[in-house]
Amino acid sequence: MGAASCEDEELEFKLVFGEEKEAPPMGAGGPGEGPDWGHGCDDLDSEDAPSCCRLALGEPLPYGAAPIGIPRPPPPRPGMHSPPPRPAPSPGTWESQPARSVRLGGPGGSAGGAGGGRVLECPSIRITSISPTPDLPTSLEDTPETWGDGSPRDYPPPEGFGGYREAGGQGGGAFFSPSPGSSSLSSWSFFSDASDEAALYAACDEVESELNEAASRFGLSSPLPSPRASPRPWTPEDPWSLYGPSSGGRAPEDSWLLLSAPGPNPASPRPASPCGKRRYSSSGTPSSASPALSRRGSLGDEGPEPPPPPPLPLVRDPSSPGPFDYAGAPTTESIPQKTRRTSSEQAVALSRSEEPASCNGKPPSGTDEAVAAPGGLRKEAAGMDYLAVPSPLAWSKARIGGHSPIFRTSALPPLDWPLPSQYEQLELRIEVQPRAHHRAHYETEGSRGAVKAAPGGHPVVKLLGYSEKPLTLQMFIGTADERSLRPHAFYQVHRITGKMVATASYEAVVSGTKVLEMTLLPENNMAANIDCAGILKLRNSDIELRKGETDIGRKNTRVRLVFRVHVPQGGGKVVSVQTASVPIECSQRSAQELPQVEAYSPSACSVRGGEELVLTGSNFLPDSKVVFIERGPDGKLLWEEEAAVNRLQSSEVTLTLTVPEYSNKRVSRPVQVYFYVSNGRRKRSPTQSFKFLPVIFKEEPLPDSSLRGFSSTSGPPFGTDMDFSPPRPPYPSSYPHEDPAYETPYLSESFGYNTPTLYPQTGPPPSYRSGLRMFPETAAPFRPPLPPSPPLEDPFNPQNTVHPLPAEGYNEVGPGYTPGEGASEQEKSRGGYSSGFRDNVPIQGITLEEVSEIIGRDLTGFPARPGEEPPA
DNA sequence: TGACTGGAATCAAGC
DNA sequence: TGGCTTGATTCCAGT
Numbered sequence: 001m002g003a004a005s006c007e008d009e010e011l012e013f014k015l016v017f018g019e020e021k022e023a024p025p026m027g028a029g030g031p032g033e034g035p036d037w038g039h040g041c042d043d044l045d046s047e048d049a050p051s052c053c054r055l056a057l058g059e060p061l062p063y064g065a066a067p068i069g070i071p072r073p074p075p076p077r078p079g080m081h082s083p084p085p086r087p088a089p090s091p092g093t094w095e096s097q098p099a100r101s102v103r104l105g106g107p108g109g110s111a112g113g114a115g116g117g118r119v120l121e122c123p124s125i126r127i128t129s130i131s132p133t134p135d136l137p138t139s140l141e142d143t144p145e146t147w148g149d150g151s152p153r154d155y156p157p158p159e160g161f162g163g164y165r166e167a168g169g170q171g172g173g174a175f176f177s178p179s180p181g182s183s184s185l186s187s188w189s190f191f192s193d194a195s196d197e198a199a200l201y202a203a204c205d206e207v208e209s210e211l212n213e214a215a216s217r218f219g220l221s222s223p224l225p226s227p228r229a230s231p232r233p234w235t236p237e238d239p240w241s242l243y244g245p246s247s248g249g250r251a252p253e254d255s256w257l258l259l260s261a262p263g264p265n266p267a268s269p270r271p272a273s274p275c276g277k278r279r280y281s282s283s284g285t286p287s288s289a290s291p292a293l294s295r296r297g298s299l300g301d302e303g304p305e306p307p308p309p310p311p312l313p314l315v316r317d318p319s320s321p322g323p324f325d326y327a328g329a330p331t332t333e334s335i336p337q338k339t340r341r342t343s344s345e346q347a348v349a350l351s352r353s354e355e356p357a358s359c360n361g362k363p364p365s366g367t368d369e370a371v372a373a374p375g376g377l378r379k380e381a382a383g384m385d386y387l388a389v390p391s392p393l394a395w396s397k398a399r400i401g402g403h404s405p406i407f408r409t410s411a412l413p414p415l416d417w418p419l420p421s422q423y424e425q426l427e428l429r430i431e432v433q434p435r436a437h438h439r440a441h442y443e444t445e446g447s448r449g450a451v452k453a454a455p456g457g458h459p460v461v462k463l464l465g466y467s468e469k470p471l472t473l474q475m476f477i478g479t480a481d482e483r484s485l486r487p488h489a490f491y492q493v494h495r496i497t498g499k500m501v502a503t504a505s506y507e508a509v510v511s512g513t514k515v516l517e518m519t520l521l522p523e524n525n526m527a528a529n530i531d532c533a534g535i536l537k538l539r540n541s542d543i544e545l546r547k548g549e550t551d552i553g554r555k556n557t558r559v560r561l562v563f564r565v566h567v568p569q570g571g572g573k574v575v576s577v578q579t580a581s582v583p584i585e586c587s588q589r590s591a592q593e594l595p596q597v598e599a600y601s602p603s604a605c606s607v608r609g610g611e612e613l614v615l616t617g618s619n620f621l622p623d624s625k626v627v628f629i630e631r632g633p634d635g636k637l638l639w640e641e642e643a644a645v646n647r648l649q650s651s652e653v654t655l656t657l658t659v660p661e662y663s664n665k666r667v668s669r670p671v672q673v674y675f676y677v678s679n680g681r682r683k684r685s686p687t688q689s690f691k692f693l694p695v696i697f698k699e700e701p702l703p704d705s706s707l708r709g710f711s712s713t714s715g716p717p718f719g720t721d722m723d724f725s726p727p728r729p730p731y732p733s734s735y736p737h738e739d740p741a742y743e744t745p746y747l748s749e750s751f752g753y754n755t756p757t758l759y760p761q762t763g764p765p766p767s768y769r770s771g772l773r774m775f776p777e778t779a780a781p782f783r784p785p786l787p788p789s790p791p792l793e794d795p796f797n798p799q800n801t802v803h804p805l806p807a808e809g810y811n812e813v814g815p816g817y818t819p820g821e822g823a824s825e826q827e828k829s830r831g832g833y834s835s836g837f838r839d840n841v842p843i844q845g846i847t848l849e850e851v852s853e854i855i856g857r858d859l860t861g862f863p864a865r866p867g868e869e870p871p872a
Numbered sequence: 873t874g875a876c877t878g879g880a881a882t883c884a885a886g887c
Numbered sequence: 888t889g890g891c892t893t894g895a896t897t898c899c900a901g902t
Contacts, residue, residue: 445896447876
């Protein structure tokens, strides 16, 4: 077992660094020497072992697998990012994110044992001559926590492949080192001696030009073909076929359950519920299992999390196999007492404090408290307190900075790898979006059918720019939070079959995520009707119990359908494009109770208010309220005003209201505010953006911005001009839980205000705004309902990546307005904001200087909120 | 008969 | 400590 694993590992390494030479013979690492891939499986018959164990045994993985030696995707569990290279101590150097140590197989390493193998330090890989992300703090180097070393994430769950249910202590005590089929990073662990490390360095030096590619492999698919897979006649050159037979280990409908059925009773799809209802604490873990993580516990309430348990000997690479690749990892003793909070309060605290700390994009796992802002941000009234998750923008940036969607057929990107929806002429587009609600079914329930489209029928996905031959369209359930798009830990796609289902599909399991594969046929214009995809809800407690799982399921009920296709380009390369649907609320309750705003018009009006605003959506009640709010950079509620709803012109799907007057009618710039519909406490719609315009402004599209090619709806954070963070979906509705204050900051680029603000950024997609020309007295065009196919913005698509705000130009009505003109250097450095401000102010009869004079304080350098005058 | 749906009961946990 | 509230999960019945 060990030997085989080692061989694979070595091959993997070669590929990662572009060494396409013939793989050397089996590498070192005999039994007891190599990582104990098979830990936890020792007592399992290889035939019956779950995939994870087969993996460990050197058998193929479902996903990806073409030629031997192709790195396997790391993301053992949905949501776990593949780690990017990190800056090495020496300038201009990238260093991989290896497992720092590996517990080698040894006596006692079997499942259930405590694992007694020796621990080896794993070498780091340095890739030179690469300009690292400048803003990645070098402290990363010194903070193992950055990648969660020693954190709960590091301890793979025992459930093994697909084991999202309580494992009942399976394999407790045994550690699993990265699977041989795991990501390339797991390779590090394999090079446990100096020579290997030297080889690594040498290899790295050779592949400078392929760094990106190499980086992309930090966690790519397994080279190992799945034994179950079968060739796909219709896609001879489909990249997936290149994955080898595996093709994701296409499995029968119930394969997921089969594979995932962990624990003592794999035959039973679910543990018997003691009393009909399953108790959270029924997991058998001392620490009342997941939800123990108190649903509403707060950092403040709980205080700082106690220091993490002493680091276990095995510290796995974050990118290395996770839950699904491990088996036999300790359960009970290392289940992290995840102090999670589902409230936005928590989310914000984490988010804000985390961003700087998680430059690699990975939250300091297990140490949420550590990064939680003391005194965290209060939970504001607006929005539901659904889970808002941290926004590892920096992580995204570091991770995919500039990476093109071109991959080798032998190393397709993992599911959590952000991909553009468009590349050159290729574009994967959702022609018909799914409904905003789809009640997912539990395993204990029958299927609740396929996801449907808003206008009826089902979602339709189309690949543009290619029609040569059939391709495989992959679909999985992704997250809909503000973090980068990734497989959802609590939802899986569910294949729907039946006579009413016209689209043939196959199920595959890719790194623990169920993937539905369909075929895009040229005769169908490379379009697929997604009538075969339902959504399965996994029990929160099962998922949260997984080792390394940091997401929470509570209130994390929003998903997106993610579609991905790999288009062969010749030369052994493919272009991988991906798109995601609008968010889909999957809970029954929320779907029934939460008001949803799907469209509204206008999107802006004069600060005087008084205009009629029409909202269309659902779940509006006779006593629904519409509240406008504005928040400051610190998230503080600056202004709140309830709009007057015209009940006579309102219905369950329409609300007609009068826009309230803005608090400060002397603003010189458009003011971004938000509104939400409230059906009562905790029953609020996602916030929608709205703008109050000063009389002097009108709105029209900006000329092409340099950001367009890269920006996402998240906008370039921290004043950087490039942000590859996954785009936020361009739809009006946001997250029901989202509180504007906790939104991703954006830059009001239109004003060149380069200081990052924490203004929330929700609201409609730029595409809705483009062309918007708004005078205070001129209503904007009606915002379309959730579009049938609002293309997701993507970092690589210059056409649909208009920054929300930047997309809007505010041209002064009066003559002579030239942002930045005559501005001081300082002003220019701020993008002319000040100058614009000052230039405009006089129109309203007062200048900044005058204000300064009045209040006796120099405000010229004061970074006032965009769109608002300094206090007078 | 089985899949699909909608509704609601029950439970756990926070407030 | 007990009641209320909320969200998750399970169950039931109708189509």
